[in-house]
Amino acid sequence: MSQNELSTLYAGQGQSLWLDNLSRALLEEGRLAELIQNYGIRGLTSNPAIFKKAIVGSPYYTDDIAALKKAYDDVESVYEHLVVKDIQQACDQLRPIFDESHGEDGWVSWEESPRIAHNAASTVVSAERLKKLADRPNLLIKVPATDEGIEAFELLIARGISVNVTLMFSLDQVKRVFAAYVRGLKALRASGGAVSRVRAVASLFMSRVDTLVDQQLTEIGSQKALQLRGKAALALGGMAYQHFREVFEGEEFAEMARLGAREQYLLWASTGTKNPDYPDVLYVENLIAPKTINTLPEATLMAFADHGRIASTLKPRLAEDKKVWAALAEVGIDMDGAVGHQLLDEGLDQFAQAFEELLDAIAQS
DSSP: OOHHHHTTHHHHHOEEEEEEOOOHHHHHTTHHHHHHHHHOEEEEEOOHHHHHHHHTTOGGGHHHHHHHHHHOSSHHHHHHHHHHHHHHHHHHHHHHHHHHTTTSSOOEEEEOOGGGTTOHHHHHHHHHHHHHHHOOTTEEEEEEOSHHHHHHHHHHHHTTOOEEEEEEOSHHHHHHHHHHHHHHHHHHHHTTOOGGGOOEEEEEEOHHHHHHHHHHHHHHOOHHHHTTTTOHHHHHHHHHHHHHHHHHTSHHHHHHHHTTOOOOEEEEEOOSOOOTTSOTTHHHHTTOOTTEEEEEOHHHHHHHHHHOOOSOOSGGGHHHHHHHHHHHHHTTOOIIIIIHHHHHHHHHHHHHHHHHHHHHHHHHO
């Protein structure tokens, strides 16, 4: 596939590619601009692990860290004011896409502190602070899909703040998040707010699902269980997309749509393949559908540009996904319960660890 063909994914299939990475090197050395221009990148996501990798040991941040440590006593404020420059610059580079698409794409996601993942009130306050600090219209605040995060998400939508709901690993989370979005829009409308000016996406993680479920299927060991390896994440994606269509193409959302409200697109996250036995574009080629987003690490983006296949793959597979979903339950895999809960806890722990290590590195620099 040529770079130009990759750039036609949005026009031909209605799917947007976002980059799952952000660093000052990416910005200052012109790589983000190149990916936007030549590889069809239409948005960007970041998280504490990405910022830890970007900042620790990088000469691009040394002078700013020293200056900010003189201005702010607490290291978390230093961190926020350090990375907001990257967030703002990324927003500015993606602003033309934001304007051309009338706010459908061109977004940059900034994740809140993992320390407040289980505090709805603090999540709302933090989101308002980060939005004001960044001062860019194309900023999405990333909020985790914990119980408290979903509560905060609804309140933020009601206040007109655009959100990327992250760390989603189950169909139950998808259903609850979509329902919270619709309620939030109704509250925004009731208060006189413009529902057309708010945007939300729902980040459903892929490869981590297969990593855990494949382990469980191997432990079960039956022929039926073993044949399901490598299929759980894609089936989850298919079931989630079916629910997306039921919610946002149904009568309940029709009135909001007439007022200009946008659907909450599913965003496929964790799309870099972790199992070396699986194709490196497994979670890209097989999740192509209109009104979806795939956020890719650069290595996966390059692999897709090199040998990926662009075709509508998700909608034709929905019947098969239902069968796989049922088969997983039959062999004892609890996708909405044990699997979803374990992966959410692990995801929170991973980001919390990266965040604390980053703050320690800033404090010691």
